Amino acid sequence: MFDNVGIIGVGLIGSSMALEIRNNNLAKSVIGFDNDQKSLDTALKHGVIDGYGSLDELSICDFVVVATPVSSICDILKMAFNKLKKGSIIIDVGSVKGAIVKQIKEDIKQDIYYVPVHPIAGIEKFGVEAARKGLFNNAYCIITPFDGINEFAQKKVENFVKALGMRVEIMDADEHDWVFAYISHLPHIIAYNLVGLIEEKNNEKFRFIGGGFRDFTRIAASSEKMWSDIFLLNKKSVMESIDEFIGHMNRLKEMIQKEDREAVMHYLKRARLFKESIDER
């Protein structure tokens, strides 16, 4: 499918993608780029990449995956647009899309093909050590085309992510950011806040934490670098979702305050039924 694939950022997503590319013979070679030499050494040692290089050598790649924290994606894309040879395809796999496309739109070159991609395939572990085969299997992959995207390149990227086992969905980039504020960024904020609250209370009796709480805060073990970047880059929608959530908390609190048992039960039941309908999908 490709000659030399470059993976910029050999973290969980970059490394797992490299593994799948090699396993499925989607490229002649997979080259890692990362400013952390230890990650590159580990990736090479575990057969995640065929070799590594410096970004000055990026032009040997005809397909590049930018899998760095979202705060650096724009700078790396701009740099890559200047380095890559004509006809190369470059994708980023950041979990924020509208904000990134907006920031780099002016810099996109006509003959280097950029396609914004979001594979819904994170887990709370991070780094090359967490790389795993099958991470993308049956996962959704959202592509957010912009005005003037090269349709041939988009098609090729769609085929690439399908070859990794993913299901392609097309979405508007701004709508993507709004949707993921609610279903992904807000849940992380909530988990971090609950764990933060319990930590600050610092009460030794809190050791009776049960299984429910543990599962609930599993995602609070995610990379703080990655998530603070996401929250800031998707600031507008994230803040909207926080406000709406607090509104819901206050509504339920008021029902409890008034001891309105019927209203509380009705509210909880709706949530349970919806939860069950999600699980059936």
Next chain:
Amino acid sequence: MFDNVGIIGVGLIGSSMALEIRNNNLAKSVIGFDNDQKSLDTALKHGVIDGYGSLDELSICDFVVVATPVSSICDILKMAFNKLKKGSIIIDVGSVKGAIVKQIKEDIKQDIYYVPVHPIAGIEKFGVEAARKGLFNNAYCIITPFDGINEFAQKKVENFVKALGMRVEIMDADEHDWVFAYISHLPHIIAYNLVGLIEEKNNEKFRFIGGGFRDFTRIAASSEKMWSDIFLLNKKSVMESIDEFIGHMNRLKEMIQKEDREAVMHYLKRARLFKESIDER
């Protein structure tokens, strides 16, 4: 250990307790009491209980477990104090303790021994169908003695829950309710609210919900009857915990608003480190 054990309320906890009592030969017979005949039939059919009766016959039991929703525990305890024969022991297994003990304290009889118990062993499933062996294995069981509790009866209950595989902890009843507001009731309120918010938004794009969100909202599938009772009975501490949580949400929101990356990262990191310290316990 006992002759006839009565289980009032053959739901998840009551039925699972009945199963363990029978498996460990802790009683000559286990008798179920429930106003839902179907639950009793199921419990009998699956060998959870040896038989069932009406509450008029409760006096044949020398040991009674009240495992009904917390809103009915006080009434059932008061009724039982009047029916049981001298020397009987009765426990309730409600997840709220201070509020219950307060409400029934005046009615406790000198020669019928009441011991308030909270086994930390819930799962999100409910009803007799969810009953399972091993539910209590290695779980904490909190006993909240009150002034004037019969120490011999308390010791016997401690030995009973140890025989079910649990680890006994002693706590003040009001402190218990405060602690569990934070580590159990608040997480449920949050989960219900997040799922409720997503449901009300009713956006078909929310189908891209990932694994993180699913785990997170697992507890929103819990029994709304049970949880609305708990929230109302533990109203004071629950409302305090909601307020504190909202305060934390607003603090993080302000950091995001100011785009204070360092503060956000520091806050998330503290939460992650605490989360990891919990997991190591």
